[in-house]
Amino acid sequence: MKNFGKTLLAAVLGGAITIGAYKVAFDNKPVIIEKAANPVASVAKYNNLSDNINLDFSTTAAVATPAVVHITSTITSSVQGQQLQQIPAPFRFFFDEDQLRQQQQAPSEKKGSGSGVIISDDGYIVTNNHVVEDANELQVVLNDKRSYTATVIGTDPSTDLALIKIDESDLPAITIGNSDNVKTGEWVMAVGNPFNLESTVTAGIVSAKGRSIGIFGGGANIESFIQTDAAVNPGNSGGALVNLNGELIGINTAIASPTGSYSGYSFAVPSNLAKKVVDDLMQYGKVQRAFLGVRISDLNGDLARELKANISQGVVVGEVNENSSAEEGGIEQGDIIVKVDNKKVNSVPQLQEIIGGKRPGDEVSVVVNRNGSEKTLDVVLKGESGTEKLVSANKSELLQSLGAEFTPITKEDQSKYRIQSGIKVNKLYAGKLRAQTNIREGFIITRINKQDVTSIDQLEQMLSQEDGGVLIEGINPETGRKEYHGFGM
DSSP states (O other): OTTHHHHHHHHHTTOOOSSOOOOOOOTTOOEEEOOOOOOOOOOOOOOOGGGOSSOOOHHHHHHHGGGEEEEEEEEEOOOSSOOGGGSOHHHHTTSOHHHHOOOOOOOOEEEEEEEEEEOSTTSEEEEOHHHHTTOSEEEEEOTTSOEEEOEEEEEETTTTEEEEEOSOSSOOOOOBOOGGGOOTTOEEEEEEOGGGOSSEEEEEEEEEEEEOOOOSOSTTOOOOEEEEOSOOOTTOTTOEEEOTTSOEEEEEEEEEOSSSSOSSEEEEEEHHHHHHHHHHHHHHSSOOOOBOOEEEEEOOHHHHHHTTOSOSOSEEEEEEOTTSHHHHHTOOTTOEEEEETTEEOOSHHHHHHHHHTOOTTOEEEEEEEETTEEEEEEEEOBOTTSSSOOOOOOOOHHHHHHTEEEEEOOHHHHHHHTOSOOEEEEEEOSSHHHHHOOOOTTOEEEEETTEEOOOHHHHHHHHHTOSSEEEEEEEETTTTEEEEEEEEO
């Protein structure tokens, strides 16, 4: 074991994770993240190609296409500062013009295009985070050409997923399949809106599962893509990858290409992971991410020899974080994780996907190979805060209409900005704040209509009583200066 540390360091260098980052280099093949049905009845199942020589995708397309939407995002570059005329008239007399007038740049506007998948008949749609991020407004066009403005319910950059909603009922929702059952080599269909070409379908096979391509930048990000050779191009992002029964098995997310357009590889977030993220956003307002608390790498020949392992596949534990789930569950440095909840673990992405489907407080059965023998350990997972508690975000329709996620300010914020109370804009989505103000993520709201804001609940109560102009007073964290922003309810 003396040389184990050196060997392992070489194996995990650049890819250390706490069930987070894992990176694969594509030489000269940059990975491009594209920027911008009625319930299934009886559909023929193609389980044996010898019985279906004339393979026909028309029934699959008829089932899946109505549930896939076209999303247009409008991104307006915010002005620098807030001109006096942008403050609602009833509030201008509170302030001197010099106090309010700041330098301004003319805003510019650009549009992005993507896809989404209707997952419930009451208007919930799953798409990619990169389709909706930075958008001031989201326009959704259904397969039957009806158009709606969408609200962002929540996003999860670590899986590049987002949940949005339109105000409609009796929509054609897709059936969500079990991505664990997807097999390499089976036929699949991609449905989306490439190059603004609405309702486009392409077919291919599953080329690989559990693929990591290093596009999310490390940390707690999860990459365990389904790789296919179905043609996917810019505009397909957020669209559906379906099996021949028309069931959703993945959300198309990225392509590997030297040109920026399809050249053979496309990647989709597995439906099981997407369903967990969506369920969290619906139930809690934010994703409940569980962590094992280890630095890991794939088992290779060198590590196997160092560890005197009698196996060739698994995930090697290079370091166990202090007070982590792994440490408390008995996992040790040098252990080779081979199973979690009776699922084989052959690679880091597979382990990421399994743990990514869990929540803090969940107990998992982990089988490790230690010194050539298998040992089963029961591990209770913790969240990012180091506890087993679930954390909810605001989910009210009023706050969602603002397009923001709020958090209480810290004692450090109070000391740094010399304020007694306030709430922080932790994240911005498409909504009123982004569309009508120059507020940035990190902005601290201290007052609403000249009244102190002490909590998120109070903010909601104050806004619920307004039906006209609202004046926000707060601190810009980039400058440390007080700013004023006005918008209409």
